[in-house]
Amino acid sequence: MRHQGGQLQQMLRTLRGHGGWLSVWLLAAGWLALPSLGIAAEGAPAGPVEYRDIPGIGSRNIVWVIAQLHLLLAGFVLGVPIFAWLCEIVGWKSGEKRYDKLAKEFTKLLTSSYATTALFGGILLFLLIGFYPKLMNYLTDIFFPSFVFYCILFLLETATLYLYWYGWDAMQDGGKKTFHIFLGFLLNLFAFFIMIVPNSWATFQASPVVIAEGTDLARAWAATWNPTWWPVNIHRLIANVVLGGYICGAYAGIRYLAARNAEERDHYDWMGYVGNFIGVFGLLPLPFAGYWLMREIYQYNQQMGITLMGGFLSWLFILQAMLIGVLFLGSNYYFWLGITHRIPGSEHQYKKPIMTMLVILLLCLGVWMTPHSLVASLEEARKMGGTHHPLLGVFGVMSAKMTVANLMILVTFMSFIMYWRAGKQETATWAKVARSVMGAVLILAGIAVIVLGVWGYFVPAIIRINYFSTSQVLIVLFVMLTITPLTALLLKSARTTTEMVWGRMPPRAGYALVLNAVMVILLMTLMGYARSSSRVHWHVYGVMRDSSQYAFSPALGYAAAFMALNTFLFCMLVAFIFWVATMGDKGKATGYGGGEKGKLPHGVPAMAGGSPPRGNEQ
């Protein structure tokens, strides 16, 4: 005791000797350790612990933040390999080194984020085991075989990523490059399974399939193949591409704003364009996947469907409309800025089409954002005869929303087509016919989408859902599948009248890229909350009830604050990771072979362009 007391006195003396710093550290450590003193185990003292909590902060809040950060990082890490690999293939096939360089740059971002994603996954797992032992015990009992499979997948993915990244320069020629491309394929294959396996755990909680008999494997398989598993798989796969694309776009946007020479400006302008293109490419089919998911949820359980789309969570879909609207506007704005700044002299030529597209987008967004039940004062509600406006209330239901979503997709697609064709003159003899066909297809498709949307009000819901909405989607897909190859064929023999000039975008283009990324992150945090909250007071819907003190859905305002916090934390985290990853780039030249710029691989529309560096126009 005496010895210990002496040690304590010595420590205190040391503390005084080191001024305030050590005491501050100790105080901070003590403060951080305080919650652990208060960790409360709920449940009967004699029985097994069902929940643990950290008073003051709340176990649910901690899990919310960590799970969301992990999911966002995972979305990025699983989305980037898809287009990094595609870029590498384009570079490989076309012989253009800049695509290979771009693919490598994407992979660098991926490699640096991979470890952090795994770290957050590990933290999440420990927290879940600690805070929700009963639930985790139940899930382990059902999913243990897939846990093992997941671990194997992770080992394979990690090994492949190491080979893919560290072997990049060593595997550049001949058969080695083919092997490297194969590694990229494997990377994506394992990544896909890494995504869908945990999806089965999460979707099981929302739409469980529980069988009492059979082997462990049979039970795990039945639980995995639950009604919302594939809709979520597809939705997340596309969303990951969107997230990855826009984050890479934002990265390029920031690097573009900070560029110190014309070469850097050229490169990051181009990279920003590719990032935005990938984001838009994924964004176009995303609403279809979301619609399918919601349809499956409705069909699985009416209560859950109404909670989401008609009940207290329905306001989230107005916020969602707002965020998607900003995303559509931001992406189109970037395309339009590209036309007016990268193609000299095109400013006046494209003014009218841009204005038309902008007006259509805004009108559609106005309809999409109009809620069924309006926020109104008592007096306003009395004048309207309730919170449902007799005239504009029709905009509040799915028929209207689906119609405008499809129209916005069409407009965005045409925005891209316009960008693609800008600065070129078609020389094919059949060019006039092709243009007429494309115009007719577009106009007829637009009319058909609107007619089906209006007609949807006068038919039974099942006809609208199964036939009309599906037809609208198929019409839009038909337009894309008709116009894209036609345009590619037309441009194959086209003459370039005005060379596309990279590096001339104004700073607001860089900010638009950052805005798009923030919107996507906010959207994912919003929908993460919606998906989780749709289970209401169930851990496993209808099977295991949440009996903790947090068995309530947080209010929308409270949830919105967490969404904002998670978005902020993720942005900071990504900024830090990218900063660390690109530290070594400072001072290095970004050269990718100027002589190779401007040579476009035919049939690779998105990656179009290339010209000598120019000054930056503000």
Next chain:
Amino acid sequence: MGALTKPIILLVVIYLLLKFVVPNVPGSAPLPSSLIFLYLMLTMAGIVIYYTMSGESKDAFWGPIQRFLTGENIGALQTARYGVLILFPLLVGWQTYGSTAVSDAPPAENRTIHPAPPGEYTGLSNPVSKTPENIMQGKGFYAAFCSPCHGGNFDGKGPAARGFNPPPANFSDPTTIAMLQESYLFWRIKKGGVGLPIEGMPWKSAMPRWEVELPDEWIWKIILGEYDGAHQSPRTWE
């Protein structure tokens, strides 16, 4: 100031349209300020996007604003500039005060019209077969119990409807019962307004709890009659 005139006129025209024209369209009603604000914000976003598309249009749009605010060569407008610089913060302050000060006005409503039903009511199918007799019987029950409020034409305009705020539901509107499954209507008729969850604001519904007066079979028949009379079909998955 040329480039600024058009957007200002556009904003004013849209405001006037939403405030005075739309409410006077037959069958329409005044728009709540939240919706007008939303549409004006969209218009504003469109204006900013359009005018910042090129360097030339951006300068034409922002230039006068920037010059006015910085006082650069604005001559006689200097007084107006001081006025704006003084009045704008006051306006923001007044708005902030107005939105945070204690008021006797009730808060804006955010009622969920179609809240989720309790689990036991989901997935129920109508046990009464859809025969002409049952539909006729259902319409008879509807006429006796429901039509005083929801109207003989199923349009929410029954003789007693004027006494209620919010008014009774209009079943002929394709955005009401056509969006719902029969089991949903069964829950709403059976449990009435008091059976609504909090987000549905049970205190805002005068719908009686019909389970105390009507047997389940009658309620199911009323549902058949309602859909048939309103020329709507329930949401189904087959």
